[in-house]
Amino acid sequence: MKEGQIRIPAGCAISGIIDKKRNRFNGESIIKSIALMHERSNGLGGGFAGYGIYPQYKNFFALHIFYDNNQIKAKTEEFLSEHFEIESAGNIPTRAVPSIKDKPLIWRYFVQPRIYKVRNLNMDEDEFTARCVIRINKDFLGAYVFSSGKNMGVFKGVGYPEDIGDFYMLENYEGYIWTAHGRFPTNTPGWWGGAHPFTMLDWSIVHNGEISSYDANRRFVEMYGYKCTLQTDTEVITYLLDLLVRRHKLPMEKALQVLVAPFWNDIEKENSKKAEELKALRAVYSSALINGPFSILIGYEDGLIALNDRIKLRSMVSAIKGDKVYFASEESAIRVICKKPENIYHPKGGEPIIVKFEEAK
Amino acid sequence: MLSFVSSQFEVLRDNNKCIKCQVCVKQCANEVHKYDKEDNVIICDEAKCVCCHRCVALCPTKAIKIRKNILEFKENANWTATCINEIYKQAESGGMLLSSMGNPKTFPIYWDKILLNASQVTNPSIDPLREPMETKVIIGRKPDKLEYDKKGKLVTKMPPNIELNMPIMFSAMSYGSISKNAHEALARAAQKLGILYNTGEGGLHKDFYKYGKNTIVQVASGRFGVHLDYLNAGVAIEIKIGQGAKPGIGGHLPGIKVGEDVSATRMIPIGSDAISPAPHHDIYSIEDLRQLILSLKESTNYTKPIFVKIAAVHNVSAIASGIARAGADAIVIDGFRGGTGAAPTRVRDNVGIPIELALACVDQRLRDEGIRNNISIICAGSIRNSADIVKAIALGADAVCIASAALIAMGCHMCRSCSTGKCNWGIATQKEDLVKRLNPDIAYQRLVNLLTAWNNEIKEMLGGMGINAIDSLRGNRLMLMGVGLNLKELEILGIKHAGE
Numbered sequence: 001m002k003e004g005q006i007r008i009p010a011g012c013a014i015s016g017i018i019d020k021k022r023n024r025f026n027g028e029s030i031i032k033s034i035a036l037m038h039e040r041s042n043g044l045g046g047g048f049a050g051y052g053i054y055p056q057y058k059n060f061f062a063l064h065i066f067y068d069n070n071q072i073k074a075k076t077e078e079f080l081s082e083h084f085e086i087e088s089a090g091n092i093p094t095r096a097v098p099s100i101k102d103k104p105l106i107w108r109y110f111v112q113p114r115i116y117k118v119r120n121l122n123m124d125e126d127e128f129t130a131r132c133v134i135r136i137n138k139d140f141l142g143a144y145v146f147s148s149g150k151n152m153g154v155f156k157g158v159g160y161p162e163d164i165g166d167f168y169m170l171e172n173y174e175g176y177i178w179t180a181h182g183r184f185p186t187n188t189p190g191w192w193g194g195a196h197p198f199t200m201l202d203w204s205i206v207h208n209g210e211i212s213s214y215d216a217n218r219r220f221v222e223m224y225g226y227k228c229t230l231q232t233d234t235e236v237i238t239y240l241l242d243l244l245v246r247r248h249k250l251p252m253e254k255a256l257q258v259l260v261a262p263f264w265n266d267i268e269k270e271n272s273k274k275a276e277e278l279k280a281l282r283a284v285y286s287s288a289l290i291n292g293p294f295s296i297l298i299g300y301e302d303g304l305i306a307l308n309d310r311i312k313l314r315s316m317v318s319a320i321k322g323d324k325v326y327f328a329s330e331e332s333a334i335r336v337i338c339k340k341p342e343n344i345y346h347p348k349g350g351e352p353i354i355v356k357f358e359e360a361k
Numbered sequence: 362m363l364s365f366v367s368s369q370f371e372v373l374r375d376n377n378k379c380i381k382c383q384v385c386v387k388q389c390a391n392e393v394h395k396y397d398k399e400d401n402v403i404i405c406d407e408a409k410c411v412c413c414h415r416c417v418a419l420c421p422t423k424a425i426k427i428r429k430n431i432l433e434f435k436e437n438a439n440w441t442a443t444c445i446n447e448i449y450k451q452a453e454s455g456g457m458l459l460s461s462m463g464n465p466k467t468f469p470i471y472w473d474k475i476l477l478n479a480s481q482v483t484n485p486s487i488d489p490l491r492e493p494m495e496t497k498v499i500i501g502r503k504p505d506k507l508e509y510d511k512k513g514k515l516v517t518k519m520p521p522n523i524e525l526n527m528p529i530m531f532s533a534m535s536y537g538s539i540s541k542n543a544h545e546a547l548a549r550a551a552q553k554l555g556i557l558y559n560t561g562e563g564g565l566h567k568d569f570y571k572y573g574k575n576t577i578v579q580v581a582s583g584r585f586g587v588h589l590d591y592l593n594a595g596v597a598i599e600i601k602i603g604q605g606a607k608p609g610i611g612g613h614l615p616g617i618k619v620g621e622d623v624s625a626t627r628m629i630p631i632g633s634d635a636i637s638p639a640p641h642h643d644i645y646s647i648e649d650l651r652q653l654i655l656s657l658k659e660s661t662n663y664t665k666p667i668f669v670k671i672a673a674v675h676n677v678s679a680i681a682s683g684i685a686r687a688g689a690d691a692i693v694i695d696g697f698r699g700g701t702g703a704a705p706t707r708v709r710d711n712v713g714i715p716i717e718l719a720l721a722c723v724d725q726r727l728r729d730e731g732i733r734n735n736i737s738i739i740c741a742g743s744i745r746n747s748a749d750i751v752k753a754i755a756l757g758a759d760a761v762c763i764a765s766a767a768l769i770a771m772g773c774h775m776c777r778s779c780s781t782g783k784c785n786w787g788i789a790t791q792k793e794d795l796v797k798r799l800n801p802d803i804a805y806q807r808l809v810n811l812l813t814a815w816n817n818e819i820k821e822m823l824g825g826m827g828i829n830a831i832d833s834l835r836g837n838r839l840m841l842m843g844v845g846l847n848l849k850e851l852e853i854l855g856i857k858h859a860g861e
Contacts, residue, residue, distance in 0.1 A: 210483050210484040210827075212480065212828045212837075213832075213833030213837060214839060215836070215838050215840070216833050216835055217833075219728060219836050219837075223731045248506040250506075250507065250509065251509055254513075263493050263495065280519045283501075283519065284519075284734070287832065287835065289830055291827070291833035292833075293485060311492055311493070313485055
């Protein structure tokens, strides 16, 4: 059985680095950081997201796709060329690593939606691309799009994260945000798509925890055309964010207040105008509240966000050094790549830390 | 005519314990007990006993026991004693059979075939004694989304919503069907608990306007007691289309219950039968319902959410979808176990569908249509305990309504004889001497106790699941698993079988 046919709880390690001035650095330090937390993973899933890694293709959607075989690849490529102009296509380069086995076909396409298709459907390019990705993941058995943003990409698989990083040769990529994930599933799915990060367009999420509101969240987002094919928490959180920020256009701070809503007791302490607003957010989006233990790192085009559940049931530390901000499940994972980190901070339950680039794109 | 109907109960008196104090004689409005002065004994007319336990509870020496009369008909799986006795009754009276309270038959009770989840290891359970645990819910219509302007200011105006401190309300019970003291207890308990009670279709007694912030006023087909002040008196208005105990038919309050106060409240002559028609005569279709919803909103200046209450019947999900689209703010679905003061027995026992299935399919249908988040779903019709509530919310309800349980808390013993108007506990009666027996201070306290206990139990179960807000339970069907249900039932409930 693989992800999507069964729901598998998992514990994890996460780590993330952002350079606020968009100075790019290669994937070695993020590998080193996540490798330190080896004991928090069990070799059944690891992955990375890098932002700013494809400057030469920054206006194209970068689709990373796993294929089970060449037949489904041919079928999917037919669908892709029907809907997109494909600027470039090819294998994602990998090197042989003894512990990484049973790899699927791993392909990468830089694409742009076919304009007439987008216009016919009266939607924007993002929405069009998102729908195509959902369609492939739902209907093309054996094909799985695991990354679909612009100037960013996800690299993941079954194995310890440091081995996965080595396998994808992340030392050859330079980005201004890196996040990483090491997975400890309570079952053996052995499926590459099930590893984190999980993405939708520019969103990428790495997540440590198990959300107990899963089915309430899932049934809510599925009303809006999403399809939770993986049955993972990370997938549903990604869709919630996409719905709130991209489609409902909530300011990011408000969207986060939906996901980790303030307690009613705290809302009552606010002045009446603020309380009314918070009450409206909770009333309208009560099904988007995420419950249960989690710490997550959300990468997106404007920066990196760290978020804990409302009562901090999972660990998460942040630190600053120069232009860089670090997040990790454990402080040691920051110290191993950053000598003398400053402002070491344990974000409170439900307190989002939003790090934006100093200059917008 | 000689009645062939034998007594349902035996009244057993221990004469060694009986001190002939005659409390039982005075307490029984059905006149079961009678004191024979000459022989200094208390004799019984068992045929009149309804098994309400009033004499048992008040006997100072505990000398009385009520037992099922085990007089047997010759065994027959088809012609049961109930079948035979009902035929005798109708052959003797020529009337429709009347019953009170909800369907008592052996149809499946799905609540009892559903089990709840709890966290172990991968996900910590949360202790409500040590961590915040939220059971507040917001009932009413919600916009599709919230919109902010460029300065980050909220521009969407919220429709009128109601805050409930716990996901529980008292269902509609009219003044007339129950006593003034019972109404007072419900109103005060609702106020204390931060929830709502419901006037039912009998209007609102002038003494109770002060509980308006905790009141839903009902508009039913008879329009008894409906006027502008009444509509504006509560925080919400409920249009009653149907009731789980008697889908498809109206109500009937016998003239004998219409005394001065009830008459004034209902705006009908003293002693006249209050018969509400089966349909609303201004609602013959869904577009008519929309007009009534809008005229009630117009009358109250768009400040009150409008609830529409329907019985759970075959096509309930399509009807609910129509109600949502007709502009209602909340749908109340009432299942066939829901109580009533009086209903034709055949209707009560044979019409409607189980609330669990109705709730599950309505929630799913509204989600399939993408409108579930716009409207609240309230589940009613025999919620017996806090676990039923947790299951109802996980199936998809925003909140539940309780009535039978509230009456039981006040002293109802489920003798199911409300229609006689002789309720010995002072609840379903208008006889002054009987009404006096229900002390509103005590009844209020018992209601507050019950719901406080239930709310604590809900918190405990939520915490066990690793959830600290009831928001995350609503529609969270992964928290439910079935036992002993067939595939179709599981499919409709949208849950897995235990062990899957």
